Amino acid sequence: MNIERYQDALHPLLAPLGALYSGAMRLRRAAYASGLLPSWRAAAPTVSVGNIGWGGTGKTPITDWLLGWAEQRGLAPLVLTRGYGARPASYPHLVRPGHLAEEAGDEPLMLCRRHPGAAIVVDPARSRAGRWAEERLKPGVVILDDGFQHLAVRRDVNLVLLKPADLGAGWNRVIPAGSWREGGSALEQADAFLIKISERSFEALLPRLERRLRPLGRPVFSFEIAxxxxxxxxxxxxxxxxxxxxxxxxxxxxxxxxxxxxxxxxxxxxxxxxxxxxxxxxxxxxxxxxxxxxxxxxxxxxxxxxxxxxxxxxxxxxxxxxxxxxxxRFGPAWRGHGLEGARFDAWWEARFEKVRAGLEKHRKTPDNSETARQGAEESENFGKEK
Missing domain, CATH: 3.40.50 (Rossmann fold)
Structure with missing residues (x-):
């Protein structure tokens, strides 16, 4: 019996445990939002690439695309990653193309070899790695790999990747009752959703998008790995x-x-x-x-x-x-009114420039003024399309 069948069979017993876990994760988000738990902000625009549940949603290919996009613009990209399975001698660990997979982790090493000019830093404590890298490398953009639940690093844009199953039977089924790491309320923190799916299948998914995601008012972008x-x-x-x-x-x-x-x-x-x-x-x-x-x-x-x-x-x-x-390859988008022409790459270009302009404005404003306080709040809220 695979894990999904196990969860289905025992759902009446597991659902209350999932509700408890969901509540605990909601309290954790509130603690970070209120400042009760500390978080670090990078000087550069920061984007999180993450998901609501486990499974292959395409986070690494999207991170790979963002690295290529940043390199084309001379932005000196930095990736902060846990590095699943990595066993370096010490942390933070700056990945080099000649490293072994057991040292750097398979996905960080793959990204490093595809983008040798980028800084890929492995460390379970990503705020520590961020401070270390910012001091030495002066990145132009920071990418949090699998970062939606890693709240110790503040971000300007949250990209949340979903599976089609997340919008169906898997909706809001939280560990151990399902694959979700948090309850559905966490999706309110997303700035955009991405789904790895063909154009034809994306069109067939529209009724689920309408039912599940319309109340959030966020764009949904499709993409394929070709x-x-x-x-x-x-x-x-x-x-x-x-x-x-x-x-x-x-x-x-x-x-x-x-x-x-x-x-x-x-x-x-x-x-x-x-x-x-x-x-x-x-x-x-x-x-x-x-x-x-x-x-x-x-x-x-x-x-x-x-x-x-x-x-x-x-x-x-x-x-x-x-x-x-x-x-x-990016496909059509959905914004609550059927398929639309604007795809993720165009949306991201505009959003990044908006975030960068806001951060620049904040840096130029005296910290002890009321305007500075408002500017800081604005920079925190960039990317939150309502």
Whole structure:
């Protein structure tokens, strides 16, 4: 029995526990909002990329896109991340392209190798890492990875990623009764929602958006993660596809079924076999031997894995190990009146400039004036479209 079936079967017993947990998280948010619990604010515009529940919602691809956007504008981006599974010698840990996945964490290392000019800092205490990085690196934009519940760092924009299931049977089902880390009231702190979904499926989701999200008055943006080609893990050689040759799919991610659908759609045929490992799995030489043997047994010319798996396989990979070259594509948006033309990239550009202008205005205003107090309040409320 998987965890969702377990939660469904025991929902009458688990729901009261979920309500207690939801209440505790609501009190925690109130404690940070009132200043009872301390929080740190960066000098640069700060955006949180997070979600309401667990599971693969696409946070890392959105962070990756934001890094590319910032680099194109010369903004010196900084990512503050817990670094799931990372075991550095000390904290804060500035990730370098030559580090190992077990030292830096798989996703931080992947982001660092894709954006070597960005600062990716691993530390469970992200306010500590932020102070450290701001003093030494002077970032132009700060990105909180998986930051919606990490309230010790204040943010100007909250991007909350949802799964389609969050808007259906999973709505407001809080741990342990469901996958949500907080109750539905927390969504009032979002500035925008993003959903990883095809354009056609997004249109079919409109009735749920109307029912669940209209009262919040926030825009909802769709996006897809689309392969642009294939990259050999060992040397970065690129090729468009496998020319219809059979392949073995290997994944250690939160939603392996979605990866299989993406591979099948892009390559025009599914894998001969799909080896599924747990999310954030630390590959060993024994794993690699099993992968090789399975590919040989199934007569697969190639082994395909995700970019997150590729950084963990590293030098253990063989010549026939490939990964996706992925790109984020933004689709239509919803603002309570059907599909609209303005997509996330245009919305984000305008919102960032508004936040940056507000912070600049606040810095130029004397701190001991009433205007300064009002300016500080305005900067706190940037991004809160009502």
């Amino acid at each position: 392969p642009q080609g294939l990259v050999r893990v060992l040397d970065g050689e690129q090729r468009p596809n496998f020319s219809q040759q059979p392949y073995l799919l290997v994944t250690g991610v939160g939603d392996p079924a979605q990866v299989e659908r993406t591979a099948s759609r892009y390559l025009g045929h599914g894998p001969r076999e799909h080896l599924i490992y747990p999310d954030h799995h630390a590959y060993t030489r024994t794993d690699v031997k099993i992968i090789e043997q399975t590919a040989e047994k199934r007569h697969c010319a190639h082994v395909l894995c995700t970019p997150k798996d590729a950084v963990k396989l590293g030098p253990m990979a063989r010549d026939n190990f490939w990964t996706f070259d992925l790109d984020v």
